[in-house]
Amino acid sequence: MSRTPASALYWRILGINGLIFAAGTVALAMAPVTVSSFVLLRELPVLVVGLAVMMAANAVLLRASLAPLEGLTALVTRLDSLRSGDRLATGRSGDLFHLVDQFNAMLDRLEADRSTSTAAVLDAQEAERRRIAQELHDEIGQSLTVVLLELKSVVNRAPEEVAEELRGVQETVRSSLDEVRQVARRLRPGVLDDLGLTSALTALAADFSEAGGPRVTRRVQTGLERLGADAELVIYRIAQEGLTNVWRHSGARNAELSLTQDDGGRVVLRVVDDGSGPPTEVGAGIHGMRERAMLIGAQLTIGPADEDGTGTEVRLVVPPSGARRAAAP
Template sequence: MSALFWRILGINGLIFVIGIAALALTPLTVSSRILLSELAILAVGLAVMVAANALLLRVSLAPLAGLTTLMARMDSLRSGDRLATTPNRDLFRLVDQFNAMLDRLEADRSTSTAVVLDAQEAERRRIAQELHDEIGQSLTVVLLELKSVVSRAPEEVAEDLRGVQETVRSSLDEVRRVAHRLRPGVLDDLGLTSALTSLVGDYSETGGPRVTRRVQTGLEDLGGDAELVIYRIAQEGLTNVWRHSGAKNAELSLTQDEDGRVILRVVDDGSGPPTKTGTGIRGMQERAMLIGAQLTIGSANGGGTEVRLVIPPAGSRRNQHPPENGPPPR
């Protein structure tokens, strides 16, 4: 700012010095009753001074306009939005420090979000384990006991007990499905492709939209944290399709382009993108931010909604602050 001050002061002083020199050292004078020619000279001098100041200020303060625009569109969940800096421009230090501040804020938010989501993932894992080991085993014991009782009960009572058996068996299956959604063991054991295939199969069996998949195998440079983010965003996207879209058909695709970017798409033919950002969408945005990915939710071709996640190659990802076990789900 001091450089800008001295430049403005200097150019104004120079113009005044030139004006005084012109009046003192040239035949140009100001009469006691000003002449039109003298008025024209003074007007021209004033116009030159105003124009020079306007040009200097417009050029020098232009970064402030860009800074204001950036601040207006800034989104805490959208990383990498920065103002370009030019070292030979005024205010470049202000712009540079503002960009550095954004870097620090995004890094701090990414780290704190990773810690919170990691705690949620650990809690999911604990609940899934308890559902499987405690509730699941208890229901299994109940089924075995019912089987023993049915074999000894009179026929009129046995029929009712068989109905109870089916209810308990259905509850056991539901407990297993909930535990699987909380912590998909197939992702750890068989990898992302098998986990997405299983996920699509689970939603296809719910009686909702018909879900098709197109998953490329042999994806490179993903890593465990990115795989978990992809899985959770795909899971949340399909959940939204099933709950809110009213769609008849949906598609899940995972591909890698020539530049090494991995692209996840969840597309449906339902009622269109949501008008408000709910907790599910914010959860997806936070998970995407953890691996430096870009998440967009908009209208699909021909109607419906498209959830699109673009994961850059591992070497160019920003704000990667995954927790020890990878970024967890919502």
């Protein structure tokens, strides 16, 4: 019959206690100490010291044996399925460390399965965005363009009092066409595919500034190494969601969008505002950002922009492409 971790722990504790009591018995038997049938007052200190020594030795040995359980409890308490890489230290001997190895292996499997399923969902989402954006551009956009051309022809032939009203309708249709194009561009940014991440982020910041939201300052480093289509799309979507949250929820007047790359190849995206501070609850938008960050092994943090707790900073740290390949499931 194979020995389970539970039975091994039982026999380990039993053995430790037996060893302590046996050592105490031998020490008392060989020591020049006697105990009367009725314990005398001068014998009490000897018994108390002996008991204290045995309890202290038992506590030290049990703490060393059960130490992995404390680490395991702490990990389970702080575990976040969207923050990968949090593991317990392994490599030591003992039955509980076998349990730690199995727990770490379970986390590896769960994260790999979650990454696979999340990637499939986000791929389907991007495909649906692409389809809707294409339909908006090809069908609704072209239909509104035809309406504008026909209105222009009617305005040229209409009496002046009617032509003035038609010009108002013409402006409304033109505004609707512009909004349709903006929605299509946000659903699937063609500039990201055509001109790259730097140009796409610059255009994104300009769109938010021109739409009447907070003034967005851009600080996008040029000459970035190619990050791959997946990483660039994740960076763009997180920047887009970050600016959307600034516009909708923060009440900020100013925001900054920055993208830099250090000498080690790490890319850092920051969206900072001077608004009311970080959100108190995690909504669907932040949850989606964390899922996207997990797909490329990036670290996403959301916290206050200043020491006094005002403003919000969204920070995404993307490891070099080699490290992302090594971390991919």
